[in-house]
Amino acid sequence: MSYLYLLEIHSSDDNCAISSEDILKLESSFENMPGLANLFSFTQADGGHDPVLKDEHPPLLVFTAIFNDKDSLQHALSSAEYKGTCEMLTSLDVTGLRLLQEAMLFEPFLSSETLAGKADFSYLVNYQGPAENETEFLQYYRDHHPAILMEFPDIRRVELGTPIEWSASNDIERANRMLYCEVSFDSIEKLNNALGSEKRIELRKDYDCFPPFSGAVTHFPMHRKVIV
Secondary structure, three states: EEEEEEEEEEEEOOOOOOOHHHHHHHHHHHHOOOOOEEEEEEEOOOOOOOOOOOOOOOOOOEEEEEEEEEHHHHHHHOOOOOOHHHHHHOOOOOOOOEEEEEEEEEEEEEEEEOOOOOEEEEEEEEOOOOOOOHHHHHHHHHHHHHHHHHOOOOOEEEEEEEEEEOOOOOEEOOEEEEEEEEEEEEEEEHHHHHHOOOOHHHHHHHOOOOEEEOOOOOEEEEEEOOOO
């Protein structure tokens, strides 16, 4: 059983950007967190097209850190290394800076890479609560949605994050996500092809069958980079 730590950097200005130098510094800082099994960064990707949805205001930068157990996750979040990362995050020169964090149970349904280690484009999907019955909602999602996602043409990854009890040793805002989903492809063209396929229509029909929930859902195409 693995655990996911999610950190998002947002700006109130859609034209704002984080410098490549600052991104590299943050990547290096996150990489120093103790107990890491995997670390990925995500930056905004142009050219994504979903014929069903168009969400605005994507995050400037996202980090996902994977840990092999909950103790390792909590130890990393209370470490001196992570405290240094938080200081870098809060000092970023970003207009209307907003940081969001979340820790979740990490569930890989499909996680294959190309021989070149690609799968460079991800569609990051976040479900905000509440649901009338969160347990029922998550069970329905697990039982139905990943199976359809895994039939997308050229799909490389289908991975979920679901809520856990956890504690943070900083003042960064909790995202309070009900569900996180990442699906990945080798190129933006393959992502767009999947989003325009019959399976996307089937996926939307399944969405209409979800148990009642009232939170927002966001979908953002992002460049995916393997750091650890």
